[in-house]
Amino acid sequence: MIRFENVSKSYPDSQGGLREVTFRMEPGEMAFLTGHSGAGKSTLLKLIGLLERANRGQVWVNGHNLGRLTPREVPLFRRQVGMIFQDHRLLEDRTVFDNVALPLVVTGQRHQEIRRRVQAALDKVGLLNKARALPVTLSGGEQQRVGIARAVVSRPPVLLADEPTGNLDPELSLEIMELFNQFNQVGVTLLIATHDLALVEHLSRRVLTLREGRLVDDRTP
Amino acid sequence: MNRRTRKQRLRQPMDPRGWLVRNLQVLLSSLGRLWQRPLGSLMSILVIAIAMALPTGLYVVVDNLQQLSQSWEGAASATLFLVQDATDGDVQSLLVRLKKDPAIGKLQHLDPAQALAEFQQYSGLGEAVAQLQENPLPHVVLVQTADPHISPGDFSKLLDRIRSYPQVEPATADLQWMRRFQAIIHLLQRGAWLLSLLLAMAVVLVIGNTIRLEIQHRQQEIRIIKLVGGSNTFIRRPFLYEGFWYGLLGSTAALLLVALSWLLLREPVNRLSQLYGSGFSLEGMAPFNVLLVVGLGCLLGVAGAWIAVHQQLEQIEPA
Ligand SMILES: Nc1ncnc2c1ncn2[C@@H]1O[C@H](COP(=O)(O)OP(=O)(O)OP(=O)(O)O)[C@@H](O)[C@H]1O
Ligand SMILES: [Mg+2]
Numbered sequence: 001m002i003r004f005e006n007v008s009k010s011y012p013d014s015q016g017g018l019r020e021v022t023f024r025m026e027p028g029e030m031a032f033l034t035g036h037s038g039a040g041k042s043t044l045l046k047l048i049g050l051l052e053r054a055n056r057g058q059v060w061v062n063g064h065n066l067g068r069l070t071p072r073e074v075p076l077f078r079r080q081v082g083m084i085f086q087d088h089r090l091l092e093d094r095t096v097f098d099n100v101a102l103p104l105v106v107t108g109q110r111h112q113e114i115r116r117r118v119q120a121a122l123d124k125v126g127l128l129n130k131a132r133a134l135p136v137t138l139s140g141g142e143q144q145r146v147g148i149a150r151a152v153v154s155r156p157p158v159l160l161a162d163e164p165t166g167n168l169d170p171e172l173s174l175e176i177m178e179l180f181n182q183f184n185q186v187g188v189t190l191l192i193a194t195h196d197l198a199l200v201e202h203l204s205r206r207v208l209t210l211r212e213g214r215l216v217d218d219r220t221p
Numbered sequence: 222m223n224r225r226t227r228k229q230r231l232r233q234p235m236d237p238r239g240w241l242v243r244n245l246q247v248l249l250s251s252l253g254r255l256w257q258r259p260l261g262s263l264m265s266i267l268v269i270a271i272a273m274a275l276p277t278g279l280y281v282v283v284d285n286l287q288q289l290s291q292s293w294e295g296a297a298s299a300t301l302f303l304v305q306d307a308t309d310g311d312v313q314s315l316l317v318r319l320k321k322d323p324a325i326g327k328l329q330h331l332d333p334a335q336a337l338a339e340f341q342q343y344s345g346l347g348e349a350v351a352q353l354q355e356n357p358l359p360h361v362v363l364v365q366t367a368d369p370h371i372s373p374g375d376f377s378k379l380l381d382r383i384r385s386y387p388q389v390e391p392a393t394a395d396l397q398w399m400r401r402f403q404a405i406i407h408l409l410q411r412g413a414w415l416l417s418l419l420l421a422m423a424v425v426l427v428i429g430n431t432i433r434l435e436i437q438h439r440q441q442e443i444r445i446i447k448l449v450g451g452s453n454t455f456i457r458r459p460f461l462y463e464g465f466w467y468g469l470l471g472s473t474a475a476l477l478l479v480a481l482s483w484l485l486l487r488e489p490v491n492r493l494s495q496l497y498g499s500g501f502s503l504e505g506m507a508p509f510n511v512l513l514v515v516g517l518g519c520l521l522g523v524a525g526a527w528i529a530v531h532q533q534l535e536q537i538e539p540a
Binding site for chain 1: 231232236239240243441442444445446447448449450451452453455538539
């Protein structure tokens, strides 16, 4: 489902990035991505979601060689990957409902279909009663869950999460991981970047570890 | 992982009815967006309106002037003033001579008393004229050409011939001023063209700049839409429709400005034309031209928005 071959990414005027990263994930797999701050976790996720492009090597996602996509195909590809960000990236002037509906709106879905799916997604993250609220009126954890609902509402085959539990208490973190487990059970491929080693231990899944842009460990319990 | 040798194409499914519905929604929501910042929108619309009203108004003026000159040309007539000391015999011999001229059609003779009455009636100076002790007017002969569509060249030849007669005051009417008038109309026409071109550019720039600011204001939103897979077409659409609304509202306001000026000018112009004994009255705009102005406005609006969108959208990428 996801395949990296000798992928390098460097930024101008910066030591960081990725160096010669190679790995693959099968469809329906769930894995964690760890490493020190600045190791390149976010960079790796951005390469999968095509928010950045690799300088060298090849990235394959869901059968597409990302280096070969035309500009027209880029947005269509992004619809196949749900992304969750630590800083949520919600539209501040739109309601929770409108935020979650956005991935469906851009694909031109019918009204009833949008309503049905958004309600299902909000129900799953336990925010159905906040549909009409603006994001600023929500707590950090609630905003994070809005971001999750938005990422899964169009049922993408691949889900990426960057520090999804960064500012949540342990109990809420566990709840969200449980949610990810559920998505995984219906066949979604998940890659989750996190510092939270205790949580990673607890869930006993495959763990990829980055250090200074290199993939130094790939362990499956 | 599926290793496919053949490349899998990414395509957006077709849905014509849904496309129409979505476009209508965006059409309305972009109007709503203008309404959300009424002051800024109103100022942009007024700038566009003034820029479009100037050439439109000039066209109306030129159109009317042309009509005016045509109504003079069509008459192809001249007013001859006879020398002050012409006797009745002189007048009669002149009339006989003129009647023989094949280039001349109808003739009308007014003796000084008739000429004075006519002047009194049309000049609006009736009271003042009535005070005069002595009639200052000479005999007047109104001459109409046999050929109503006589060329200006032939007409002035005819006038030269008549002016050489001893009974006729040599200072009698000439076509010179009419040619000058024509030249002025041509100049104004050219000027209206140039002005239109320049102000069309101004309209594109104003709308382009308004949309550019709007895009910058909504950068974060655009990034997020791109993040969840919004296509460039999807992102572009509301801005293009916003440009369309600016064009539509701006050109409509321009027409209102022109109509208002027309209403204010019509009365005095008609009074003036009556004083000159002319049947001329100020014409408005033909319905086709009204549509043309609105259509051009919409086109310029979309063009301005298009330019702004193309400069900006490529640069805004999620990261
Ligand atoms: N847009 C950018 N321009 C320049 N350098 C960048 C950019 N994005 C990331 N970097 C650099 O790349 C390196 C890896 O960054 P990245 O965000 O991937 O780290 P991370 O593992 O996600 O760290 P954290 O755990 O703190 O989020 C960092 O050294 C950073 O300075
Ligand atoms: Mg990071």
